[in-house]
Amino acid sequence: MWLSLLLVAAAAAAPSSSNGGATSAVAVKSTASEEAGAPVLSPFVSFSIEFAFFPDFAGNLSYPNRFSNQLLDNLAEIQGKKPLIRVGGNTQDYALFDPTLKTATNGTVIPSRSPDYPYILYIGPSYFESYLTWPSTKFIHGFNLGKNGSEGLDSVLGTVPHVCKALEGGKLAYWELGNEPDLFKTSSQGIVRPSDWTENDYVNEWLSRTRAIRRAMAKSCPELAGDAKYKYIAPSFAGIKNSLDPIKTWQAGLDTDDNIVLNSEHNYIGGATQPGVTLAHTLMNHTSTVASVSNHVNLARTLSSKNLTTGIPYILGETNSLYNQGAPGLSNAFGAALWGIDFNLYCASQSIRRTHMHQGSDYRYASWQPVQTDKTTLGTKAPYYGNIFVAEMVRGGDNVRVLNLPLPEETSAAYAAYVSDKLARIAVINLVEYNYTEMDPTAERPSARYAFQVPLTTTEPLSVQRLLANGSNAITGITWDGWSYNYELDGGKPVRLDNVTVGETVSPNKEGVVVIEVPYSSAVILSV
Numbered sequence: 001m002w003l004s005l006l007l008v009a010a011a012a013a014a015p016s017s018s019n020g021g022a023t024s025a026v027a028v029k030s031t032a033s034e035e036a037g038a039p040v041l042s043p044f045v046s047f048s049i050e051f052a053f054f055p056d057f058a059g060n061l062s063y064p065n066r067f068s069n070q071l072l073d074n075l076a077e078i079q080g081k082k083p084l085i086r087v088g089g090n091t092q093d094y095a096l097f098d099p100t101l102k103t104a105t106n107g108t109v110i111p112s113r114s115p116d117y118p119y120i121l122y123i124g125p126s127y128f129e130s131y132l133t134w135p136s137t138k139f140i141h142g143f144n145l146g147k148n149g150s151e152g153l154d155s156v157l158g159t160v161p162h163v164c165k166a167l168e169g170g171k172l173a174y175w176e177l178g179n180e181p182d183l184f185k186t187s188s189q190g191i192v193r194p195s196d197w198t199e200n201d202y203v204n205e206w207l208s209r210t211r212a213i214r215r216a217m218a219k220s221c222p223e224l225a226g227d228a229k230y231k232y233i234a235p236s237f238a239g240i241k242n243s244l245d246p247i248k249t250w251q252a253g254l255d256t257d258d259n260i261v262l263n264s265e266h267n268y269i270g271g272a273t274q275p276g277v278t279l280a281h282t283l284m285n286h287t288s289t290v291a292s293v294s295n296h297v298n299l300a301r302t303l304s305s306k307n308l309t310t311g312i313p314y315i316l317g318e319t320n321s322l323y324n325q326g327a328p329g330l331s332n333a334f335g336a337a338l339w340g341i342d343f344n345l346y347c348a349s350q351s352i353r354r355t356h357m358h359q360g361s362d363y364r365y366a367s368w369q370p371v372q373t374d375k376t377t378l379g380t381k382a383p384y385y386g387n388i389f390v391a392e393m394v395r396g397g398d399n400v401r402v403l404n405l406p407l408p409e410e411t412s413a414a415y416a417a418y419v420s421d422k423l424a425r426i427a428v429i430n431l432v433e434y435n436y437t438e439m440d441p442t443a444e445r446p447s448a449r450y451a452f453q454v455p456l457t458t459t460e461p462l463s464v465q466r467l468l469a470n471g472s473n474a475i476t477g478i479t480w481d482g483w484s485y486n487y488e489l490d491g492g493k494p495v496r497l498d499n500v501t502v503g504e505t506v507s508p509n510k511e512g513v514v515v516i517e518v519p520y521s522s523a524v525i526l527s528v
Helices: 051-058 066-079 125-132 149-166 199-220 246-251 279-283 286-305 334-349 382-393
Strands: 002-008 026-029 045-050 085-088 095-097 105-108 120-123 139-143 172-177 232-237 260-271 314-323 355-359 400-404 412-419 422-430 447-453 462-468 513-519 522-527
Touching: 045 051, 045 314, 045 382, 051 085, 051 105, 051 125, 066 382, 085 314, 095 149, 125 149, 139 149, 149 199, 172 199, 172 260, 199 232, 199 246, 232 246, 232 314, 246 286, 260 279, 260 286, 279 286, 279 334, 286 314, 286 334, 286 412, 314 334, 334 355, 334 382, 334 400, 334 412, 334 422, 334 462, 334 522, 382 422, 382 462, 382 522, 412 447, 422 447, 422 513, 462 513, 513 522
Parallel strands: 045 085, 045 355, 085 139, 095 120, 139 172, 172 232, 232 260, 260 314, 314 355
Antiparallel strands: 002 026, 002 447, 105 120, 400 412, 412 422, 422 522, 447 513, 462 522
16 A cells, blocks of 8 residues: 655746645555664653753752643653753753752853853753653753863763762653763864874763762662663764764773664754745755765664664664754744754654754743743743644654655655554644744735545545644744643643634545645644
8 A cells, every 4th residue: 555645836836946736646655565664762842951041941949840731741642741851051061060059050150161051060950850840751861972081071070969969769761971972072062082082082081980979879879880770862963063072982992891772963054144044944844854865874774884883772862953042033942942852753754763952041942931930931932842742743652653755845844653563643844944933914824735545545634743833934823733831821731722713624526635725834743
């Protein structure tokens, strides 16, 4: 049985340079085939939270951040589990432990390094309370590798009794040591290793420090120091072609101790201040997304062909739209939510088994702002709605595989989700930029019509769920299937709005063709 996909132009569709005329059908099997990605790791939709700002996101025992927890619960309700939380980022390699510090953190921002997070950072014992505020949540804790010498090692070992106690009882997922060490000798945030530091040097440091941490953990939390639970994600490199080669790193014996369970790499599709970065051509562009992910696909294949990571799934332990914490008007706009859908589903279709979308207080690309600041209003942000959409597409736990359905235009993307190898859902993302503040408010919003040849066994109507906003540049007024998750409505709980049409269905014709119209800058899921 075959499932065919056909894109045809609606009367109001764009000219051929955008979502143009009818194209030949794209055929895919109705049951998952080799072309589909490997089963996603549940929970697929996960987050990475900047180490310095974790207390903002989670709160503490006296003042837990219930808003953040609600947003995580929303995702768990859809995808079956709460997002897995990696606590790390640049500031994990700045953090030093001060056992006398009365507050969770004491940070100093040095604008020449970065205006967005502290370059000098101390954490106290109360920092680890933040791990206790989100029920049913598992964490990856990031240890500091950037600070070397006795000061750095003593600081890390001083945190071990606190963090392992906080993560006992099922809260621990894995450990991580070092954030983007492939930039240690080149980073504009501060060089912390000499220019002749090699892959072998890194591996030797990594092995020495993880062994020291394990010895310390055996004294404080022996259960977590055993072979079954003392596991890491690594190497957490920033990119494929920086100053350390990931292939040489694995060849140098990174997994000598057989304790790496996930091959974690990082990815950003561009930079916040890079020339030429735009919403339409950088984010809302399927070709750009494919090119960015292809670097990881090629690396994963090379590592596999050399038997260097056999049995170790490939994930993105930190990723988001534009590095340097995103750009206003781009990373916080609805177009970035659509980008996030395309990016995450394409990753899943290419056997990248999980993605951790990076977050931080006042970060432009954040899915939500956890606390009120003088820069950013507390609340749910546009990218969160993209997270919700992806969670719906991967509903079904570890039994979900995603297939990319190639379309001829870079302003459209489509995917099929299979649950237990049966077709369950089809997603379509119309990436044509629709800047509503520049459009005639009396004119009808353009759309494109997509037609799917569904399996002949499918005779029931397909349910339709839409992700909508006024346009690609909207930062508010976003709904998913009529639901709003805005903080001001009910603290982030889903609220059904009266002014959005829901309950839509579409039926196949006698040839099994289903036609769905998708407005510019919007997305839809059809559920079989």
